[in-house]
Amino acid sequence: MLLAVILGISTSAEAMVTCKASTAYPAETLIPNINTTSYAGNDLPLGSTIYDSHVNGSGMTGVSCDASFNLKAEMVVSDMPSGAPTLMSTSAYGTVYVYPTNVSGVGVIPWGNDKRFSGTPAEYGVFSVGSAGDNGQTLLIDISLIKTGPIASGATVNASSFPHLSWDIPNTSGYTGLPVHLASISYTGTIQFITRTCTTSDVNVSMGTHEIADKFTGVGSTTDWVDSSIILQDCPSFSGYHSLDSAQSVTGNNTASGGNVTATTFSVSLQPTNSVTDDIVGLDPGTDAATGVGIQLGYSTDTDADATMPQTLWTSGTTWDVTAPSDGRSTVKIPLAARYIQNASHATPGKANAKVIFNIDYK
Template identity: 30%
Template sequence: MREPIVKVLCGKRKMGLAGKLILGLLALVAVEAKAATCAPYDPAYYRDLSVPVVGPGIASVGEEVAVGSIIYYGSYQIEYMNMGWWCHWAFGEAPVTIEAFTKVNVISQPSGAPVLMGNKTVFPTNIPGIGMAVQMSTGIMTSWQYPVDWIHTPYVSTSPTGAGMSHSPLGHFNVQLIKTGPISTSGTQQVLASSFPVFEASQGTTAPSFFSQKFWTVRFNGAINIVTKTCQVEDVDVDLGSHQLSDFPTRYSTSEWKDFNITLKNCPPFHGYMTGTGRYIYDEKTGQTTSSGSPITANKLNFSFTSVHGNYNTYAANTETGPGTAEGFAIQMATQDSSNANINLTSNVPHTSLGITLTTNDGANYVIPLKARYYRYGATAKAGKANGAVTYTVNYY
């Protein structure tokens, strides 16, 4: 009589177990239905960008240009792309926090590892002494340092079933060449864009779900010619003549001016260079190149005149001393033009003060017309040899 009772109880246990399994499946289905998913607007979007040299592609860089100076600056504007993401979730799950990112990594460094100069990652190029920096900009953020991981401001959505955001992830590239050390003055150096790094850009979300989309590979093409040659200079002998002591009867009396020239030979073309006060801008959409600010900074030459025997004052070079030499005399120099400006022996003299107009002609010669004379500064004076020597140095900027 007990067997039927046992069979009924076993049946109840089996039904209870089956019921629990079904409830568990229903709970799992409910969780999956609520899980939010995020994806890019266009999962297939990808571009392999080749950014060209923007602007004239040539610059003249003097050896005195300071390390850290910008010598080229070009900007490349990308045709606007409506990039972004969509996130979807089940009704009733809002509010949902969306966390997005844009990353830029360096995937190739053909010229070696970069250094940090100020706020910029500066990559070496194929020319020693010249580095390359790039700024990638978006309406959300900008950076001169790489690799970089831009974390966007978290976005909290109260939309019932989903939300999206569109943005132009990288609006433009600013490319700079920067002087990082001495540059050979042998002539013209060609900086190859193929020696620049290659970048990879991606976007994605980390919440409420993860996705990552590589959308750009950025490489560079073309070349920039950097002129670093200097002028040839020569020694100049100036005969100031023989004079009687009586020709200088009083203190501050002088001899007649004697004209002479300093000639700079076989000079480089002076194209100027870009210092960051302006830049050339190429618009990918229109195909047009425009300029902003003053892209080109003109080259300049500074001359320093230094007396071998010291100065009597700012504008008078002492003559040599020793047995049989004159005393109380110095030598003055001035320009031959109407300004008759005395040459400063204690500070740099710009080329514009010496009547020089620099050109873009390669191999040009420049003549600097000067004059010199004796100058008596002593209350008493002694006759003798009155030889002087002044060295001149040309500094290129």
């Protein structure tokens, strides 16, 4: 007897989803224009953000598939016109890779949605539809310039020196027709940075001649305030800069605009050369020096304030900020006043001189 056995063998393959670039949401080539002049003080800390702009796509870009799909896109640095990045600490982004530009002291970070972009692809956006069809999204990223070292005043950063980006949907298991290119991003234009400071001279203050019996009647008695302001001359225009909190914005290939500027500030401190007791500056010693009195200082934070009506009494170790005027004036006054104050029960006549060193940081 012959026994015939027929074996049925069946195979099945999981259907692949076919995708392609969307004609409804075509890929973009973005070359936004960055064109501005900023004042970035020499004393801003390394790692400070000295320019930022939001960059928006001009429309949606996307992908089309013949069945439901869920695809992750990636952003990657595709070209480095000024070279490879270096790792550094920044005030806003932590320790990250910062790309160089054509100007020494100015670096750049391309980023978006709290992700910093580099030569390693970073997941950036999800394209998902529950049926066959198209899905598009509008690109939104930022470009931030970082202070990486001293910046020569008048230095011009070419935006073409920024790293270029490519936004793509990569090859993905279960799909054919990938990768799909979504957008290319590069930049044009210039940013000029002014960093020079004003000139200052020694301030010689005439405190006047005073009769002991008239002015010094007990501890705490004082003479009138005398204008002792610090005069800054030959100043540049303090235009401020577009920090992370005052960013410009640009859509498509237009020119970045808008955004309030972060004002330049003078950070002021005083260092008396004599001893300071209870925030009163001691007089120069000598056999002919007055006793029982010292010098009290006061200041204001408004450059247009009357110096002889100080807002605040100076205390030892104090540093205070004065907002630089943005009206282009070349001479700026930092209001400061001085007066004699009796600091002992008995005052005697004599010379009453003292010296104070002032320091101004431009931030």
